[in-house]
Every structure is written in C-alpha cells, then in structure tokens.
C-alpha cells in the first residue's frame with residue numbers, strides 16, 4: 041500500500057456518520073468479511089431493495105469507480121463500530137480522502153490497513169470539482185512521500201500520518217504485535233498498580 | 239504548571255511512549271458486549287492468546303437483545319447467534335457475563351456505574367463510542383474499535399496519542415424544567431457535530447457540580463456527539479455518595495484508601511487547557527433537535543433556522559437534513575406532532591429518568607395517536623421501577639414498560655420506528671435511519687419526551703411545571 045494510483049468515487053457530503061456507512065441492522069455478523077455489499081446501504085438502494093439501485097448515488101454510477109473514496113468533511117463521525125472501516129475495505133477501497141476524519145474512525149481505518157488521507161478544504165473542493173468534470177481523473181497517493189496528487193495536472197498536497205503508524209502500514213505490523221512484544225514491561229507496570237485502581 | 243485531572247490520570251497509566259508515536263496506555267476496566275466483540279475473540283483464537291486479565295473485563299448483552307419476552311429464545315437468528323457467541327466466548331476466556339436473565343444485565347454504560355465497577359481515576363474502554371459516559375466519575379473513558387478490543391483483551395493496553403484538552407464551564411443555575419440533557423444538547427449545538435474532534439473535555443462550573451450522578455452521566459455520554467474523544471467531571475461528594483455500597487465498589491479499608499485518592503483528584507487552578515468555553519446556565523432552554531446530527535438542535539421556543547442563517551458551506555447538509563426530516567426551514571418547533579416517544583438508551587434510562595417521567599405523567603394519559611416505549615437501562619433499574627410502583631403509573635398512562643437493552647436507540651433488534659414517523663427520543667443520535675430506515679428522530683430530555691407523550695406534540699415543559 042505504499043503507492044495507490046486509481047480513479048476515485050466521490051461522495052461530496054459532510055458529516056457522513058457510521059450509521060450511513062453501515063446501518064446498525066447489518067452489524068449482526070460475527071466475522072469481518074462481507075460488509076462491503078451493505079456499504080452505504082440506505083443511500084444506495086431504494087427502500088432497501090437491491091434490485092432498485094438509487095440513481096445518482098455514486099456507488100451506482102458506472103462512471104465512478106476505483107480504490108479511493110473521496111468524501112466530505114468530518115467523515116466517519118458517530119459510533120466506534122469498526123464495521124464501517126471493514127465495509128469500506130471489503131468493498132474494495134484502499135484509501136479514503138477527506139478534509140477531516142472522526143478520531144475513532146481514523147484509528148479503526150489504520151488498524152485495518154485502510155489509509156485515511158486528510159487534505160485541506162480547498163484541495164478537497166478541487167478534487168470534487170475535477171472528478172465532477174472528469175470522473176476518469178486519477179489520484180495518486182504516495183505513502184512514503186506522504187503526498188496526494190491529481191495525476192493528470194500534477195497538483196499535489198502533503199498529508200500527515202503518525203510515523204509509528206506509517207511504519208506499521210509499510211511493514212504490515214499491527215498494534216497487537218507491538219504490544220505483545222512488550223508484555224514484560226506491561227507486567228512490571230502492572231505489579232505496581234495501586235489498590236484504588238484494582 | 240499545574241495539571242488537569244486528565245493529565246494526572248493519563249500520566250499514571252502510561253507504560254511507555256514510542257518515540258514520535260503513541261503511548262502505551264494501561265487499561266483498568268474493559269466492558270464488552272455482543273456486537274463489537276466476536277471478531278476480537280476470533281482474533282485471539284487465531285493468535286492463540288488468552289485474555290490477559292479476565293477479572294478486569296465485564297460483559298453484558300445489550301445492543302441486540304429483544305425488549306419483550308427476554309426469557310424466550312431470541313427469534314432472529316443472527317441476533318441469537320451473536321448473543322450466544324458472547325456467552326461461549328465469555329465462558330471460554332473466563333470473563334464475568336451479565337447476560338440475558340442475569341439480575342445485573344443492562345446497557346453496558348448503565349450497569350458499569352450502577353454496579354460500582356466504574357470508579358474515579360481509572361482508564362475505562364469499551365467497543366462503543368458512548369463509553370464516555372463513565373467519565374462522569376472522573377475517569378478517562380472512551381470508545382474503541384474491535385481491533386482495539388482485541389488489543390486490550392490480549393495485553394490490557396492500548397496504543398493511544400494524547401488528545402488535546404478542552405474545558406467547558408457551565409456557570410449559574412438551570413431553570414426549572416431544564417435538565418442535564420438540555421445542557422449537553424445546548425453545548426453540542428454551540429460547538430457543532432465535529433466541534434470537539436481531537437479533544438478530551440472536562441465539564442466544570444457550578445451548574446455541572448449541581449447535577450446528580452445520573453445527570454453527569456447524561457452530559458458525559460454525549461461528548462462523542464461533538465467529536466470529543468471523551469468527557470469527564472471531577473469526582474466530589476456527589477460521586478462518593480453515589481458509589482458507596484454499590485455491589486463492586488470498594489469497602490472497608492479499601493474504601494478509605496480509595497476515597498483519599500479520589501478526594502485529591504481535581505484539576506489544579508493553574509492547569510492548561512488548549513481550549514476553554516464558558517456557558518451561562520441561565521441561557522439554556524429545553525432543547526430539541528430538528529436535523530440529522532445532534533448538533534442540529536435549538537431551544538424549544540425557537541424556530542428551525544431559515545436557510546439564510548446557515549453558513550454557505552453547510553447549506554447543502556442543512557437542506558438535505560430537513561428534507562429527510564420532512565421539516566421546513568423557519569418552522570417553529572413547538573407544536574410539531576410526534577408519532578412515537580422513546581424513553582431509554584444509555585443517555586436517559588436510569589432510575590432518576592424513569593422517576594422524573596413517572597412524576598410528570600402520574601394521573602395523566604398518553605395522547606391517542608402516540609406510541610410510548612419506556613426501556614429501562616438495566617435489570618436493576620427495571621426492578622427499582624417496579625418496587626417503586628412506577629410500572630403501575632406507566633400502565634395507567636398507556637406507556638409500555640419494556641425490558642432492558644439498547645432497543646430503539648439504534649434499532650438493531652425489533653424495536654424500530656417505521657419509515658416517515660416522528661419519534662421524540664431521549665437517546666443520543668438522530669442520524670438518518672438510526673432508529674429504523676427513514677425514521678425521523680427528534681432528540682430531547684426525558685421531561686420533554688414525557689410531555690410529548692401526553693400532548694402528542696413538542697411543547698415547552700416549563701409551561702407545565
């Protein structure tokens with residue numbers, strides 16, 4: 041996932057909450073797979089009917105495809121349900137671009153090797169308008185250089201990522217691997233816990 | 239420079255810090271429920287790991303349980319499977335489970351405090367964003383995702399970056415009929431749905447100190463609705479009085495030692511916050527939301543803003559929300575008819591909420607066209623309500639008193655609001671489809687809800703007290 045170059049699916053709506061990404065009634069599964077088919081379920085279909093895709097919703101628009109989702113500000117607000125990140129990933133996205141991410145969503149995305157790319161409001165607006173004119177425009181994300189570039193015109197913006205998380209993404213480590221590697225240190229800390237915290 | 243409560247608790251829980259990266263934070267209490275835990279247990283099995291400290295984990299079934307006929311097998315297959323998995327996972331990994339039928343069962347954020355599992359000075363997590371509720375006791379409590387649930391199960395630690403700190407002071411006294419729920423809805427309306435993202439909030443000021451523990455939990459509960467990582471309130475005599483004698487609260491010498499520590503847990507006068515907000519308690523009205531995020535709310539005597547009052551960048555969102563809600567810009571809120579009233583959820587389903595509703599509706603009857611569901615937060619709350627005769631008051635009023643669970647707060651079980659119907663709800667989220675596909679949610683306090691149940695419309699509770 042060091043470099044992603046792809047067309048993108050734009051959803052220019054702000055405050056997209058986790059209930060829209062994956063409605064609660066689909067949280068009954070006990071595995072991590074299969075959530076992609078219900079991604080944005082209630083925006084995607086008329087009256088919950090898979091035979092009637094809602095016209096105009098980007099996931100139903102054959103012109104919009106690719107492994108990058110571009111969404112409005114404050115993406116992923118609401119619940120801690122990691123199912124939201126699973127659904128996006130399971131659908132086939134590798135990165136989400138927005139001008140702001142909710143905290144828990146950002147963590148959940150990173151823990152699932154889904155890259156949250158935060159850009160300025162102005163750049164996000166530019167991406168939306170470019171994609172509106174030309175849905176085939178490609179975006180290119182370079183994790184090493186931490187840049188997002190509109191491939192055709194070369195306009196680019198850097199993005200932030202925690203250096204520890206970056207190493208994890210590049211090497212395929214996760215937090216549990218790290219925490220398990222320091223268990224002796226955790227035990228030493230634990231042995232000194234005061235009674236009022238036990 | 240002095241320190242905030244948050245800093246004091248945080249620093250005493252940091253095991254180590256990765257250079258340029260997050261800290262390893264030790265977790266004292268971990269709550270789990272059926273929806274966000276199965277994948278974490280699968281992960282443990284795949285790695286061949288045990289639960290490291292089962293005695294620090296408490297499990298309950300809440301999100302997906304029916305609220306009628308809980309003694310019967312759950313009809314819906316997937317829901318049943320999830321609840322059964324919680325039972326088998328708890329057994330396999332040695333975790334205490336307060337599942338269906340257990341006298342301690344209930345919504346995870348209701349049972350933790352009422353059982354005395356939640357305590358000041360602790361770090362507390364749960365795979366649920368409203369874990370912020372436990373901050374009412376002066377703890378660092380926040381919601382986590384399922385991968386993080388697995389981390390805590392496996393190591394009792396999490397990797398976390400320290401959030402920025404915000405203090406919100408509410409000074410003065412609240413008008414009669416203005417409740418904790420109105421305070422937090424007001425704050426969220428001021429800050430907006432993303433206004434506290436990246437922050438951890440400390441609520442302070444005389445109006446906050448004047449709240450009961452139940453009220454404080456209501457305030458902290460909704461911290462996440464403005465994007466905050468969590469919210470907390472300094473523990474004080476109200477906190478200690480609430481905790482004393484709870485089933486898992488410390489007792490004897492342990493109580494004395496704990497109390498001495500808790501009494502010192504406060505923010506130093508010269509501590510630094512990255513942002514401060516001051517709110518005049520007297521300016522807060524009973525609040526009602528009209529839109530599809532909890533920040534879209536206003537005082538009950540006001541009107542929905544007109545389009546011209548909305549900033550350019552938010553106009554689309556605003557119009558889309560009103561279209562979903564079937565409401566008009568500029569329309570007064572008072573008088574809006576409702577079809578359902580839901581009194582429940584981890585925001586407002588504690589015994590104090592039920593008492594307040596009962597006191598208001600005693601001797602009255604619900605409006606004919608309104609369906610009223612009261613869903614207690616826990617078996618303990620349900621039991622107390624029955625012992626106090628609250629069930630009889632509800633029955634006479636035509637309210638349905640159901641069994642504990644999350645219920646219509648998120649509509650995962652059968653308790654869904656039908657498409658297009660208006661539900662005045664004491665829960666915390668009015669997102670599109672939250673209470674069922676195309677359901678329309680108006681958030682308000684239990685008092686405003688009780689009044690709407692009786693009149694069939696939104697009204698100002700202050701006029702009836």
Ligand code: SF4
Pocket residue numbers: 300301345346347366368583584585643644647648665666
């Ligand atoms: S009552 Fe609602 S908000 Fe609270 S834990 Fe349950 S689903 Fe979440």
